[in-house]
Every structure is written in C-alpha cells, then in structure tokens.
Amino acid sequence: MSARVRHPLDFAPDDLDRAFWEGCRRHEFLLQRSSRTGRYHWPAVCDPETGREGMEWVRASGRGVVHTFSIIHQAFRKELADRVPYNVVVVELEEGPFFHSNVVDCPNEAIYIGMPVEVVFDDVSEEVTLPRFRRREAAAR
Amino acid sequence: MAELNGAKAAIVGVGVTKQGRSLGIPERELRREALDLALADAGLRRSDIDGYIACHGGVAFEDLRYLGLGPLFSWSLASGGATAISALIVARGVLALGQARHVALCYGFAPSLFQSRAGTGAGLGGFGYGYPELYGMVGPATSHALHAQRHMHLYGTTSEQLGAVAVTQRAYAAKRPGTLGWGKPIALDDHQRSRMICEPLRLLDCCRDTDGGVCVIVTTAERARDLRGRPVRVLGTGTGHNIRNWYDKSVYAHHDDIAPAKARAFGEAGIGLDGVDVAALYDPFTISVIMQLEEYGFCAPGEGGPFVAAGETGPSGRIPTNTGGGQLSGYYATGFTALVEGTLQLRGEAGATQVEGAEVVLVSGHGGNGGVQNTWAHATALLGKGS
Numbered sequence: 213m214s215a216r217v218r219h220p221l222d223f224a225p226d227d228l229d230r231a232f233w234e235g236c237r238r239h240e241f242l243l244q245r246s247s248r249t250g251r252y253h254w255p256a257v258c259d260p261e262t263g264r265e266g267m268e269w270v271r272a273s274g275r276g277v278v279h280t281f282s283i284i285h286q287a288f289r290k291e292l293a294d295r296v297p298y299n300v301v302v303v304e305l306e307e308g309p310f311f312h313s314n315v316v317d318c319p320n321e322a323i324y325i326g327m328p329v330e331v332v333f334d335d336v337s338e339e340v341t342l343p344r345f346r347r348r349e350a351a352a353r
Numbered sequence: 354m355a356e357l358n359g360a361k362a363a364i365v366g367v368g369v370t371k372q373g374r375s376l377g378i379p380e381r382e383l384r385r386e387a388l389d390l391a392l393a394d395a396g397l398r399r400s401d402i403d404g405y406i407a408c409h410g411g412v413a414f415e416d417l418r419y420l421g422l423g424p425l426f427s428w429s430l431a432s433g434g435a436t437a438i439s440a441l442i443v444a445r446g447v448l449a450l451g452q453a454r455h456v457a458l459c460y461g462f463a464p465s466l467f468q469s470r471a472g473t474g475a476g477l478g479g480f481g482y483g484y485p486e487l488y489g490m491v492g493p494a495t496s497h498a499l500h501a502q503r504h505m506h507l508y509g510t511t512s513e514q515l516g517a518v519a520v521t522q523r524a525y526a527a528k529r530p531g532t533l534g535w536g537k538p539i540a541l542d543d544h545q546r547s548r549m550i551c552e553p554l555r556l557l558d559c560c561r562d563t564d565g566g567v568c569v570i571v572t573t574a575e576r577a578r579d580l581r582g583r584p585v586r587v588l589g590t591g592t593g594h595n596i597r598n599w600y601d602k603s604v605y606a607h608h609d610d611i612a613p614a615k616a617r618a619f620g621e622a623g624i625g626l627d628g629v630d631v632a633a634l635y636d637p638f639t640i641s642v643i644m645q646l647e648e649y650g651f652c653a654p655g656e657g658g659p660f661v662a663a664g665e666t667g668p669s670g671r672i673p674t675n676t677g678g679g680q681l682s683g684y685y686a687t688g689f690t691a692l693v694e695g696t697l698q699l700r701g702e703a704g705a706t707q708v709e710g711a712e713v714v715l716v717s718g719h720g721g722n723g724g725v726q727n728t729w730a731h732a733t734a735l736l737g738k739g740s
Contacts, residue, residue, distance in 0.1 A: 223483045255484065255725065260600050280506070280605055282498035283552040288491035300490045300551075302499055308602065312485035312725060325506040342487055 217337040228256040231269045236341040239333040241274035243307055254309035272307050274331030275348065279304040283320045299323055303345055316344045362445045363577035363584040364736070366395025366570030367696050372531065372684035375465040376564040380409065381419045383461030383566030388420055391568035396581040397455060399423075402570070404453030406430050406440040408460040408689070416459070425453055433720020434635050435592070436460075437569070437688030438732035442590045444571040454572060460689050461566035485725060493637060494559050496727040498551040501640035503605045505553060507655065510643065512553055514658030516544035518639035519557045519681055521667050526678025528705035533561060534682035558639040560680040567689035569696070583700045588624070588713065588735040591617025595729050608644035609719045609731035615649055618733040622713075626650050629735070630711040631698050632672050633691035635718045636679040642666070645717060646674070668706065676706045688718030692734070699738045712738045 220233040232254070235242035243252045246259040247266040258264050281301040287293040299320050303311045315323055316332060329345035336342055368390025370383050378386075392399065399420075405427040407413035413427040426447075432439045437458065444456040482490045490496070504510045520541050526534030539557065547556035577584035593610030619625065626649065634645045643657030651672050652660040660666070666674035677683045677694040684690060695714035697703045714736045721729035 218487065220484055220487060223486055229484070257600075280499045280503040282495055282502055282554075283549075284489060284495060285549040286494070286551060288495075292489055292491070295489060298489055300485070300488055300495060300499070302605070304602075310602065310604070310725065312488060312490060314488045325503065344488075 217340050219340055220342075232256070233341075235269070236333060236343055239341070241272050241331045241343055242269045243272040243305070243309060244268070245270045245307075252305070252307035252309055254305070254311055272305065274343070276303040276305040276311070276329060276345075278302070278315070278323060278325055278327040278329060279310060280325060281315075281323050283323075301329075301345065303329055311343075313342075314344045315346065317346045322347075361574035362441075362448050362571050362587040363574045364569055364587065364696050365572050365577050365580050365582050365584050366391040366397060366568070367693060368392070368394060368566070368568040369686075369693055370461075370566040372563050372565035372686060373533065374561065374563055376463065377465075378463060378564065379466070380411075380461045380463045380566075381416060383463060383564065384409070384416060384459045384568070385420050385461075385566075387461060387566035387568035388422075388457060388459055391457065391570050394582055395455075395570050397570065401455045402457045404444070404447055404456035406443060406456060406458050408436045408440050408458050409462050410436070420459070422457070424457075432730045432732070433722060433728065434637070434688045435718040435720045435730035435732040437692045438590060438716065438718045438734045439592065439730070441569075441571065441587060441692070441734055442592070442732070445587060445590065448571065448573050454576060456571045458569045458571065459566075460568070460686060462687070463564040464562045465564050482722075483725060493722045493727065494554055495551045496722065497638040497640055498554045500605060500608060500644065500727055501553050501558075501638070504640060504644065504655075507606075508658070510655070510658040512545065512555070513541060514643070514662045515553070515558050515639040516541045516555075517658070517662040518636075518642045518666075519544050521661060521664070522636070522642075522675050522679045523682040524667070525676050525706045526682035529677050529683065530704070532678045532683040533563065534678050554638060554640070560637050560682075560685050563684045563686070565684055565686050567686050567693060569689070569692060584739065585696050585699045586737040586739065588737045589618040589621030589733075590735070591615065591621070591733045593731045595726050595731070599726060604726060608641060608648060609728055611645065611648040611717075611731055611733070614717075614731050614733040618735050622735040622737075624713065624735070629672065629713050629715045631676060631695070631708050631714045632666075632674040633676070633695040633698075633714055633716045634674060634679070635688060635691055635720075636675055636681050637685070639681065641719075642674065642679075646672070649715065649717075668708070673708045676703055676708060687720065688732070691716045691718060695734070695736045699736055
C-alpha cells in the first residue's frame with residue numbers, strides 16, 4: 213500500500229456521499245433512502261422518480277450476499293504489488309443497492325456468488341474507515 | 354427526421370493511420386495523417402470540411418489550426434468507446450438539418466506517450482474507478498471480470514469459451530496486415546496458459562491499447578453520389594445508457610443498456626437481425642463479445658459461449674464477427690476499430706477476411722469506464738452497402 217491512505221472523498225469531489233463516509237467513521241453503515249418511494253440508493257443519487265425531495269440517510273443492515281467478484285492477480289498500480297492476489301466483490305445489500313468492497317477473513321478460493329456477508333469496519337487511518345465484508349451464517353439475519 | 358433534408362447519411366471517406374504499440378507519433382499528428390488519408394479517400398479538399406467532431410476526448414479548438422481546417426463548427430464529443438457512433442449520430446443530425454455538408458469525425462490517440470509521461474506504464478489499467486478504487490478496483494479489466502464471473506455463475510460459461518473468442522478473432526487478424534495479430538495465430542492452449550489478470554480474465558482475454566489515428570468523413574447520401582469513393586450508408590443508429598440498469602439492479606445481467614440502442618437502430622433501418630451479414634462489436638475483453646451476441650439476439654441468453662466455441666462467429670459461421678481481429682487482436686482505436694471494419698466490409702476492402710456478399714453490418718460501441726460500472730454508454734449503428 214502507498215504511504216498515504218487516500219480519502220474516499222478523493223474519488224468523489226462533491227459532497228453527495230459525504231454522510232456515508234462520515235457514518236463509517238462512527239462504524240455506522242448508512243444508505244440513502246427516498247422517503248417517498250422507499251427505495252435505497254448507493255452511491256447517493258437524485259431519485260430517478262421523485263428527485264432530491266425526501267432523500268435521507270438511514271442506518272442499514274450492513275448485510276448482503278456476494279453478487280459477483282474477481283480475484284485480482286495483476287497489480288494495476290505499483291502500490292498494489294504487495295496485495296495481489298486480492299479480491300474485489302460486489303455485495304448485493306439486503307436493502308437493494310450494490311456495494312463494491314473486499315471480503316476479509318476468508319481465503320480468496322472460498323468466495324462464491326451467493327455467499328452471505330456482513331459489514332466490518334476497517335479503520336485504515338486517522339481519517340479513513342472503510343467498510344469491508346466478512347462471511348456470515350445465512351441464518352444469522 | 355425522414356422529411357428533413359439529407360436525413361440519409363453516408364460514410365464517404367475513411368483514413369486509418371498505422372496502428373500499433375508505441376509509435377512515438379504525437380496525437381494531433383495522428384489526427385492530421387488520418388484526416389489527409391480520409392480526404393484523399395473521399396476525393397475531398399480540406400476546405401470542403403465544414404463540420405469537425407473531435408472524438409479523442411480532448412478539446413477541439415487547438416486541432417483546427419494544426420489540421421488546417423476552417424469548418425463552421427468544431428465540437429468535442431467524449432463518450433468513451435461509444436464516441437465514434439455517437440459522433441456519427443451527431444453528424445446525421447447536422448446533415449439532416451443542413452448545418453454542414455461534410456463532417457469529419459477525427460480520432461487520434463497515443464496512450465504510449467501518455468503512459469511514459471505519467472510514468473506508470475499501467476496502460477488500460479490506469480483508470481480509477483471512483484470509490485471502488487479504495488478496494489483495489491482499478492481499470493476496465495476488473496470491471497469486466499465482474500460481468501464475466503456473473504455470466505459463468507448464471508450460465509456455466511467457461512474460460513475455454515472466452516478463449517474461443519480470442520482464438521477466433523486472432524485467426525481473422527492473422528490474415529490482416531497492419532493488425533497486432535497479423536501472422537500470429539493462437540490456439541486455445543495459448544489462451545489457457547496465458548497468465549491470470551483478474552479472474553476469470555486471462556491475458557489473452559484482454560486487448561492491448563494501441564496508438565493510432567482514424568478519420569471518418571460523413572456526408573449526405575445525395576452528395577455521396579457525386580464523390581468518387583464507395584459510399585457506405587448509415588441505415589440506423591441508437592443509444593442506451595447503463596445507469597438505467599444500475600438503478601434497477603440489472604446491471605450485471607447485461608453488458609450494457611443495449612435493448613433501446615438496438616430497437617432504435619433496427620427500427621430506423623427497417624430490418625431484422627436476419628438482415629445482418631457481419632457484426633463488428635466493441636470488444637475490449639472476450640466477455641464483451643459473448644454478452645453482446647446474446648443481447649443483440651444472435652443467440653439466446655447464456656448461449657454466447659457455446660455459440661462462439663461452435664465457430665458461429667468465424668468466417669463460415671452464422672454471423673462473422675470482428676473480422677479484422679477487433680480490438681482483441683486488431684488494434685484499439687476505441688469505437689473506430691469496429692466502425693472502420695464495418696465500413697471496409699461493405700466496401701469489399703476487408704482483404705483476406707472479406708465476407709462475400711456483405712450488405713449490412715452491425716457496429717457497436719460502448720464506453721465511459723469509471724465509477725461502479727463496466728461501461729456507461731452503448732451505441733449501435735447499422736451500415737449498408739452502396740448509396
């Protein structure tokens with residue numbers, strides 16, 4: 213890894229997703245929800261049906277299943293060289309949205325589509341907490 | 354549109370520079386060379402070009418003096434790999450409204466220069482992906498791997514079937530001078546032994562980026578009849594955007610938002626899929642070909658792998674596909690790779706991989722990598738022989 217941990221807002225220069233990443237600092241997994249349609253969104257959007265009105269950040273379950281994944285063997289950046297092979301997963305959250313992340317505490321070979329997972333918070337620096345996911349028992353809902 | 358002047362557009366000039374790795378030629382010089390080749394091909398002069406669309410993602414202003422053009426407008430269009438067809442759509446509109454007579458779509462890109470400047474050597478992997486980059490998701494190979502993995506899960510698609518795409522297209526390229534794969538056929542075993550990049554994609558599932566320039570000149574069908582070249586008609590075009598699939602969570606069930614693009618293009622052309630003789634599909638990765646064959650309806654969902662493995666995209670298959678080797682084995686001029694090959698097929702200039710009797714070609718483009726999705730924009734064009 214590079215010396216400097218990049219901040220999530222480095223990748224989204226506006227404030228749309230700020231509440232989510234601030235929630236992660238508190239170890240709260242938030243999603244944006246339209247109070248009008250009940251639909252959950254990630255990343256933050258203007259609801260395609262009802263617009264900005266009634267959009268709110270709410271606590272979410274942090275649970276989902278692996279929808280798809282890849283094991284990365286190529287270090288696309290130099291700072292990733294000591295991480296390969298590592299996994300990237302797309303979690304289908306219980307509330308609906310997809311969330312791109314990593315599965316931790318699980319060998320790459322054991323990851324499968326449909327695997328139930330739950331969020332764990334990784335405090336990677338003073339300013340940055342990243343939600344990652346670990347395997348959970350399907351019955352533990 | 355039908356009642357507007359010149360609604361029927363035609364491609365009358367194509368200029369393709371040398372395409373390859375690390376050519377050492379500046380990007381605007383690639384565009385100048387491509388423009389000169391296209392003008393000569395069309396039998397037009399510089400002063401005939403009254404519309405200019407820069408298709409390389411940069412600003413258009415500085416191009417004009419370097420290219421020696423004095424058009425009525427100079428626009429930049431950036432929609433990743435969908436840019437070539439998107440610019441074709443813009444040109445159709447411009448011609449139909451009588452705003453210009455000869456529109457040049459110009460592309461020139463030298464990623465090797467960019468990489469040496471940036472010092473990363475990361476090539477196609479160099480693009481960031483919004484917040485997923487925090488998790489090590491870098492570059493389009495990863496995002497396409499997510500689609501490939503899901504496709505394998507849903508349908509049992511195999512690495513060997515992905516490999517069949519690479520082998521089939523390399524066989525085309527091996528017969529086409531000027532492509533990366535010229536004279537270098539591969540076997541399935543080569544694919545299977547190539548190193549893993551991001552599961553399930555191996556090295557030979559991925560295209561290489563290349564330096565090169567392309568210029569395409571578009572005019573009205575009426576004007577095309579006065580020119581010396583062999584015009585190719587634009588029969589229909591359409592677009593779709595993947596954010597619709599993101600909203601409704603079907604994004605990994607599809608490659609792109611192809612359905613509306615297809616419906617629009619085929620509706621305008623007034624033909625069905627059985628009227629298509631050759632496909633030129635945007636193919637940065639092998640999975641892209643398999644999923645597009647399904648989405649366009651050449652085979653059923655999930656049948657793309659077996660379809661290609663059975664040789665149906667080869668020279669004597671049901672739909673010869675990416676007959677110049679595509680991006681995988683030909684060259685990577687983003688959306689122009691497919692647009693050029695479609696045009697060459699209809700002009701009968703596709704050399705050793707010419708499909709006899711080709712009357713209609715389906716061309717696709719997709720792009721705008723970044724964020725949470727493999728690609729955002731999709732565009733379809735149906736091209737037809739003659740004026």
